[in-house]
Amino acid sequence: MIQCTGIEKSYTDKKVLSGISFDIPDGQIFGLLGPSGAGKTTLIKILTGQLAFDGGSAMILQKNVRHLTGEDKKKIGIMMDQFGVYERLSCYDNLKVFADIYGTPKEKIMETLKLVGLEDSAKKPASSLSKGMRVRLQLARVFMVSPEIIFLDEPTTGLDPMTMKQIHRIILDKKKHGCTIFLTTHNMEEAAKLCDTVALLNEGVIVDTGAPEEICRRFNHQKKIVLHLKTGEDRELAHSRESAAEISKLLEEDKVETIHSSEPTLETVFLELTGRKLEEE
Ligand SMILES: Nc1ncnc2c1ncn2[C@@H]1O[C@H](COP(=O)(O)OP(=O)(O)OP(=O)(O)O)[C@@H](O)[C@H]1O
Incomplete structure (x- = not known):
């Protein structure tokens, strides 16, 4: 369980996190969504005991994050940009460095x-890896200690869809084996696909939290149905008795190609709540 209550953090006089509270049950994938500068990396650093904070409390592995020991940290895997790879070492030797530090068996x-x-x-130097392979090497390093909790700071930013899928498969596999995963992303599709719960972070404040589909349902004010007709025309109808009659007529006349309800996405919810896009062009 990861639990934080009222976390406050400022860098000099700039407030970066304000009243951050949530509980993440064991075995869940939790997604922290927010645009660049929202405070995601800062929160990961606080929750992993790397950064002091000004107020509130944070618990991980049933311990206050201010009191994590070396042994506790072995149960926490962290993948962040600034933890690079050793360029001249092979993939195997990159992992061997960590195996030696953590006493992990060579097998x-x-x-x-x-x-x-x-x-x-295994024998290729890290410098020759593609971006996607490099991310997988960084993930491999996280897995060298069989962590119970894994923090992934934007693990798929800038990756092609194929590599992104591979990373998602690995993350879901770790969940299946009981890991709790905390990930940050700008990508709402990724969050909707992977996460049990998401929190939307804007300028250091959580503006909403819940299961992705539950949040989207809650913001489905307009309740629209979209019909794609065989003529190529799209017709958008409200959820209403009149629309039911019209849909029924179009179906009877065999004019409908597809029919679906048009629900908001996490992106549109974020925009509605903050006036900002998650991924800024
Ligand atoms: N060491 C620091 N000193 C001063 N300000 C900092 C420091 N680290 C981060 N900040 C500022 O705090 C804010 C939050 O930064 P943070 O890196 O946590 O955001 P983020 O959501 O992870 O962004 P990104 O998606 O771009 O990584 C930003 O305005 C950033 O400039």
Whole structure:
């Protein structure tokens, strides 16, 4: 369980996080969504005991994050941009460095490379890896210690859809094995697909939280139905008795190609709540 209550953080005189509270039950994937500068990385640093904060409390592994020991930290995997890879070392040797630090058995190195699909690249220097392979190597490093909780700071930003899918598969596999996963992203489709719960963070404040589909349902004020007709025309109708009659008529006349309800996405909810887009062009 990760639990935080009323977290406050400022850098010098700039307030970055304000009254952050949530509970993440064990075994869930939790997504923190917010645009650049919202405070996502700062919150990860606080929850993993890397950064002091000004107010509130945070618990992880049933312990106050201010009192995490080295042993506790072995149960927490962290993937962040600034934890780079050793460019000149091979993939295998990159992981060996961590195996040596954490006392992980050597057999686990190939096992982990296999898990992330890098077994054929074990001898390649990290400098020769593609962006997607590099992310997988960073993930492999996180898995070297069999963490109970994994923090992933924007694990798929800038990746192509194929590689993104591979990363999603790995994340879901870890969930299946009981890990609790905390991820940050700008990508609402990714969040909707992976996360049990999301929190929408804007300028250091959580503006909404819940299951992605529940949030979208809650913001479905307009309740629209979209018909794509065989003529190529799209017709948008309100949820109403009159629309039911019109839909029924169009169906009887065999004029309908597809029919679906038009619900808001996390992106449109975020825009409605904050006036900002999650992913700024
Ligand atoms: N060490 C620091 N000193 C001063 N200000 C900082 C420091 N680190 C971050 N900030 C500021 O705090 C705010 C939140 O930064 P943070 O990195 O947590 O945002 P983020 O949501 O992770 O953004 P991104 O998606 O771009 O990584 C930003 O305005 C940033 O400029």
